[in-house]
Ligand SMILES: *[C@@H]1O[C@H](CO)[C@@H](O)[C@H](O)[C@H]1NC(C)=O
Ligand SMILES: *[C@@H]1O[C@H](CO)[C@@H](O)[C@H](O)[C@H]1NC(C)=O
């Protein structure tokens with residue numbers, strides 16, 4: 001009997017051991033739970049469904065116990081397209097606008113997001129963005145929507161970023177200068193100023209569709225405007241042409257005057273030079289003759305006169321002089337007769 005009892009106890013011990021080992025083998029892997037690298041997670045108790053939002057977990061494997069699992073949120077960038085949203089312009093026209101938005105959840109504000117929206121924030125984010133867009137556009141006219149795209153894009157971006165991201169500075173931003181301009185310091189920021197607890201990373205203005213008849217009217221107005229500009233330019237050209245003609249006439253007139261002045265001046269210089277030339281030649285001749293007479297020792301006024309007479313004759317173009325040994329000098333009139 002005793003040995004039977006003893007055998008039973010041993011068996012119970014072995015069975016208990018096996019069960020315990022099995023439990024450990026089963027429970028330990030069950031105690032590990034993973035958060036993917038593109039996720040944030042809160043710990044949730046499986047049996048009660050209670051979510052503990054004290055700590056936000058990033059990607060990794062965690063030992064949290066067999067009765068716990070992770071409730072996960074997206075940590076990567078999320079995309080929204082506001083497709084052809086109908087908005088009014090300041091001139092009371094309905095146009096449709098497409099806007100692309102990228103945002104991501106803020107890890108530090110995830111408990112607030114969870115408390116307000118749980119996992120159902122996406123639709124709310126989209127509707128808030130549409131609301132912000134509808135509020136931002138009506139300050140522009142249809143014309144400005146077409147011509148001032150850059151400015152419109154900036155306004156829309158600011159409106160959507162503030163609606164979704166709130167007006168609070170990010171914690172720590174003063175230390176590395178990354179604060180948005182005009183944001184409310186984080187310490188003084190209430191939860192209701194934090195928007196939908198997410199960061200808007202970018203917005204892009206897509207196509208702006210204007211109703212056909214409006215567009216046609218707009219084009220007609222543009223054409224009229226261009227035509228009136230053309231008319232104005234034509235008239236301006238007319239005036240410029242007239243002025244140019246006047247200037248041309250003036251310049252021609254001046255040129256004529258300068259030419260006449262130049263002609264007069266050249267005649268004057270010519271006359272002076274000729275006189276100067278004759279005077280120079282004559283004075284040179286006087287000096288030359290004086291020297292000749294003194295060198296040849298011609299002193300008699302009679303010889304002096306006849307020498308000068310012959311010299312003058314020699315220069316006349318229609319006189320031809322030759323030397324003859326009998327008569328000593330012979331002359332004949334008539335040019336060219338050698
Ligand atoms: C929630 O988690 C924190 C740390 O992870 C822990 O200190 C706290 O006791 C938990 N709260 C509840 C109610 O389980
Ligand atoms: C600025 O500092 C904050 C907190 O220290 C950090 O989260 C953020 O990434 C930094 N930004 C830049 C641009 O360095």
Ligand SMILES: *[C@@H]1O[C@H](CO)[C@@H](O)[C@H](O)[C@H]1NC(C)=O
Nearest residue numbers: 254255257258259260261262
């Ligand atoms: C022409 O000569 C007159 C008189 O010498 C002078 O007054 C005038 O300015 C000159 N005109 C030009 C174009 O030089």
Ligand SMILES: *[C@@H]1O[C@H](CO)[C@@H](O)[C@H](O)[C@H]1NC(C)=O
Nearest residue numbers: 269272273275276277279280
């Ligand atoms: C005439 O010629 C002389 C020298 O040959 C010169 O000095 C003088 O300026 C000239 N006069 C004129 C009016 O050209």
